[in-house]
Amino acid sequence: MHYEAIVIGGNFAGLSAAMQLARARRKILLIDAQKPRNRFSEASHGFLGQDGVAPAAIMAEGKRQLAAYPTVAFADGEAISASKTGDTFSVALKDGREFTASRLILATGVKDTLPDIPGLSERWGRTALHCPYCHGYEVRDRALGILGSHPFSVHAALLLPDWGPATYFSQGLFEPDADQRAQLAARGVTIENRPIVEFLGKAPELEAVRLQDGRVLPLSAIFVGPKVLMASPLAEQLGCAFDDAPLGPVIRLDDRKETTVKGVYAAGDATNPMHNATLASASGVLAGVHCHQSLALPVLH
Structure with missing residues (x-):
């Protein structure tokens, strides 16, 4: 099935990006491997309105709210490959399912190396x-x-x-x-x-x-401060450029949260050397907004 945008990653950044597109009534798919970086924490702190709430509970509520929008679909599973042919992106899951979209948002996160x-x-x-x-x-x-x-x-x-x-x-x-x-x-x-x-x-x-x-x-x-690696190979597979940060690589973005590959946006810990729930959510909002604008006003993007 073809979507206007696929968001890969169901943590704070991915959910925030998906919400902007859902409210813009765009046909989107949220792919979630259900292995968030913050799964080892009992509670999220310093996140306005969510202080002391378990990360899993925040994500479950975010998904519940997204499900109220009729243009949103969900696919639980690990995205293992992504490619671009012309203006179309293809994403394959580990279980064999494949999806296509006109835009991608990578909110795939990082993994810690202790x-x-x-x-x-x-x-x-x-x-x-x-x-x-x-x-x-x-x-x-x-x-x-x-x-x-x-x-x-x-x-x-x-x-x-x-x-x-x-x-x-x-x-x-x-x-x-x-x-x-x-x-x-x-x-x-x-x-x-x-x-x-x-x-x-x-x-x-x-x-x-x-x-x-x-x-x-x-x-x-x-x-x-653990060293970090990309939790997913998708950005590298797509040809996105990276920058070096003190703790590990980050995906290079422009001011619109677009990577060096046209049509691919990114958000969250994989894009920022500062890792924080609020920052991840905020970057997801921006990625979702700019992704929507590229769909609505393609001549300006």
Whole structure:
């Protein structure tokens, strides 16, 4: 079946993009692999009107609202390939179904690549966290850590004392320079250069970390900036260009959220080095609006 637009990805960005097209009465398909990045989190925080609500509940309600629009169709499954022939896009799902559309919106997200430290992965999303703005309040006034995993980890460590007593673990990889050491000291951040080799306690809770020299330091939560990879090969298959960001690649977009491939729009974490529910939703809105305008006013796009 042919659609005016196919939105691939049913998390905050994809649902927000689909809503704009649905309200414009465009015939669209939402494809959802049902493996959102935020599935490890108990609740979404800092998202206006949804603070403390489970991500799965937000997405379920978003789908319920979308289903009220008669021009919206849904396909649960993993999109494994996409191609363009002339002005038509073809998308194939893992189960063999195929669909075509005049436009695509990629809201396919990213997947996290965590440092290989025993005990870290089973705490991801609970006491090993990616963002203090998203989760810092819930672990406030406890012993907190920042794991040095990229050049901007020091900046994150400078912010952390607003939530609790903080230690910066450089892992021996991202050592602060003299100016940064002075800034960390002024903020009351302890610097620990010996690498963490194990996270301790009954997961998903965190009680302490073991260092390479054998010391055990009490710790209740740690913030980690994991490296990210595209969760889907579709953007690469379509020939979209990427830009390098501190934590991994992002899909290159113009001001209209269009990729370097005409007719392909993108939104969400795969397009932005800053990962946040509100930002993902907002980028989905813009992608949906501009996608609609390209359908309604093709001569201007």
